[in-house]
Amino acid sequence: MQKSIEAQVLGKIKRTKRGSLFFVDSFTAIGNAKAVNKALERLVKSGELERAATGIYVRPVHDDYIGKVSPxxxxxxxxxxxxxxxxxxxxxxxxxxxxxxxxxxxxxxxxxxxxxxxxxxxxxxxxxxxxxxxxxxxxxxxxxxxxxxxxxxxxxxxxxxxxxxxxxxxxxxxxxxxxxxxxxxxxxxxxxxxxxxxx
Structure with a gap:
């Protein structure tokens, strides 16, 4: 079940353009705050997401010339x-x-x-x-x-x-x-x- 929440969170993230910002609240329809938090932490570890600030996540933009572009x-x-x-x-x-x-x-x-x-x-x-x-x-x-x-x-x-x-x-x-x-x-x-x- 936990993996299912992570997969759903990742699915939603991948449907948005790179550079989009996410909060735990962005995924309330998928699971409770604790489960979503854990899913987001794992996605940060896997490199799918980066933490822009405490509780704020971003799917990073990669530019051919300057590399990673932070929000x-x-x-x-x-x-x-x-x-x-x-x-x-x-x-x-x-x-x-x-x-x-x-x-x-x-x-x-x-x-x-x-x-x-x-x-x-x-x-x-x-x-x-x-x-x-x-x-x-x-x-x-x-x-x-x-x-x-x-x-x-x-x-x-x-x-x-x-x-x-x-x-x-x-x-x-x-x-x-x-x-x-x-x-x-x-x-x-x-x-x-x-x-x-x-x-």
Whole structure:
């Protein structure tokens, strides 16, 4: 019976594309958590799966040139949010990185979320989920959301003219309605800084 669960788990994994992420919860229709856990552990030992983080598994992608490709921190965060039916938005230095304001990938990637706060270790990096108010999660524009979070991180007194120019140029790609909506959620100083673009 135990082997049967492992075979069913492997069958489900092989029906998905490489790079897909799995949790114990992904296989609740196959068996109980304990049995599924054991099956996943054996599949890690056999090389069918890799452990991306505690309780998170991946069927690795193999590239002809660079070899094994591991899932990004963002892919893992999105998979966790999808599993938990949670809203997440990038904040801090990770928002700056995604906007192109810095080339340095932060070791601690922080997301606001509407579920419980927690930290997940992914190799040398950490994903931190911070419980946030509904207002902080109400952004609708992907770019304007990042711009507001990046500006909050840089700070009113630290922002340079070059950074403002760069952010305004990036925001030209944002849907004007989304931008107007998101500016209403931003602190007053950010609204003042960016409103010339929005008008």
């Amino acid at each position: 990004s921190v963002e892919e893992i965060a999105i998979a966790i949010a999808k599993r938990d039916r949670a809203t997440i938005i990038p904040t801090g230095s990770y928002a700056m990185y995604k906007l192109g304001l810095t080339t340095q990938v932060p070791l601690n990637v922080v997301y606001y979320t509407d579920t419980s706060a927690r930290k997940i270790k992914i190799g040398k990096q950490t994903i931190t989920f911070k419980k946030a108010s509904s207002k902080n999660l109400a952004f609708v524009g992907k770019t304007s959301m990042l711009a507001v979070q990046a500006l909050r991180t840089i700070g009113k007194d630290q922002i340079t003219e070059e950074e403002v120019k760069q952010i305004k140029a990036i925001l030209k790609k944002e849907n004007p309605k989304d931008l107007q909506h998101d500016l209403q959620l931003a602190p007053v100083w950010i609204r003042e800084l960016l409103k010339t673009k929005a008008e």
